Amino acid sequence: MSKSLKRVKTALRDAGLPDEVLEVGQARTAAEAAEAAGCHLDQIAKSIIFGAEDTGQAVLFLTAGGNRVDGDRAGTIAGTKLGKADAALIRTQTGFAIGGVSPIGHLSPIRAWFDPRLLNFDVVWAAAGTPRHIFPIDPQILLNLTGAELAEFTVCQKM
Numbered sequence: 001m002s003k004s005l006k007r008v009k010t011a012l013r014d015a016g017l018p019d020e021v022l023e024v025g026q027a028r029t030a031a032e033a034a035e036a037a038g039c040h041l042d043q044i045a046k047s048i049i050f051g052a053e054d055t056g057q058a059v060l061f062l063t064a065g066g067n068r069v070d071g072d073r074a075g076t077i078a079g080t081k082l083g084k085a086d087a088a089l090i091r092t093q094t095g096f097a098i099g100g101v102s103p104i105g106h107l108s109p110i111r112a113w114f115d116p117r118l119l120n121f122d123v124v125w126a127a128a129g130t131p132r133h134i135f136p137i138d139p140q141i142l143l144n145l146t147g148a149e150l151a152e153f154t155v156c157q158k159m
Contacts, residue, residue: 004096004129007105012135015104015145021128021135028099028131030065037125037134041065044134045118045126045142047101049090050074050082052111058085058093060110062103062126062146064117067154074153077113099131103146112148119143119150 001009009019024036030044037043044065049058059078061069075082087098095107103112103126118124118139126142128135143150 002130004100004102004105005133006129007095007107008102008129008133008135011102011105011145012137015141017137017141019135021133022125023133026131027127027134033125033127033134034065037136039123039125040121042067042117043121043124045103045124045137045139047103047127049085049094049101050078051085051089052078052080053083054080056089058089058110060094060101060103060112060146060148061115061153062112062118062142062148063115063154064124067115067117069153070155074113077149077151077153078111096127096129097131100127100129100133102127102129103142103148105129112146113151113153114143114146114148115154116150116152117154
């Protein structure tokens with residue numbers, strides 16, 4: 001078991017939750033994850049990471065699988081200009097590789113915002129630290145665990 005997956009499972013257990021993780025062939029995209037979980041695309045909680053230009057730190061936007069983050073709106077909410085977070089920043093701050101960034105179990109604290117669309121479901125699925133693992137969770141619990149702020153920062157994509 002990878003260190004990243006272990007951190008996510010530990011974060012779930014530490015929160016008093018089951019550490020149930022689904023291993024899938026590959027879930028690098030929300031569509032792949034939804035297919036593997038047998039759920040609606042918007043039940044996938046995507047972890048989108050940007051780099052905050054004022055601090056150089058990573059910031060996290062958790063959004064429903066069918067939405068995309070509007071960079072301008074996200075920057076306004078974050079109070080800073082946002083840029084692309086490179087793989088090194090993401091790995092250093094979260095401990096995860098691109099394609100498997102979990103919303104929990106980060107190496108360092110991260111400022112986060114949460115798409116209200118995710119709260120429309122009883123269960124959402126999120127990356128469990130690898131591109132091959134996802135876990136189910138009540139979205140309200142996920143919101144609480146991440147310490148994220150509810151905010152409108154998305155554009156609905158037509159699928």
